[in-house]
Amino acid sequence: MVSEVKKNTVVTLKYTVTDSDGGVVDEGVEPLSYLHGGYEEIFPKLEDALQGKKVNESIRVKLEPADAYGEYDASLVLEEPREEFPEDIEVGSEVEGAAEGGDDEDFIIYRITDIDDEKVVLDGNHPLAGSALVFSCTVTAIREASPEEIKQGQVLEADEEKDG
Structure with a gap:
């Protein structure tokens, strides 16, 4: 069993995203699972903040536009x-x-x-381009990534369902 978030682990998060005024942007109704370790499945600043966290640990990260969807163009x-x-x-x-x-x-x-x-x-801008976002999350599960997930650089649905 994996005890902390590290490279080549699949991390599941319960999360919410708000704008800088506290307005809800994403309620995080469904948990978010991603492959940790530079696979670009989540924003790098958020991934850095999750490194080494354990199940039930929480973080709150403010993402400036450059850290999220970029400046409005x-x-x-x-x-x-x-x-x-x-x-x-x-x-x-x-x-x-x-x-x-x-x-x-x-x-x-x-x-x-x-x-x-x-x-x-x-x-052509992302709807959230130019927005600062606050990402609040709690790690709810951590598991080793499968060799196929590592090869493809993403969480695979079949593996996700199998592991719950």
Whole structure:
């Protein structure tokens, strides 16, 4: 049995995320499991704070925009002609588009933020870009990662269900 969070362990967290004013961003209804050790499944600053923690230990980490979803980038906001979109689009819908200056394989998910008769406004920023976030969590379980999880660099669902 694993006693602390270390490289190549699967860590399960009960968590909540709030903005800097205390407004709830994510209630953490479902526990979060991730592969610890630099696999980029959670934010690095959060992973660093969890290193060495044991089951039932809690942390609270403030993530500045650069530590989370990045600064808001106005260049990722585009206006496109309305006629280029289907009739049934709605504000909040997501569309995939080519990244500006990228090759054919670089895609960005854009959220539709405004629609009028002439144009559609698309925002390629993550909805939480530019936001400072406070991540509060408690370690609820720690287990050794399977060789397949380590190879793939992520928690595998079948293993997660098997171990509870």
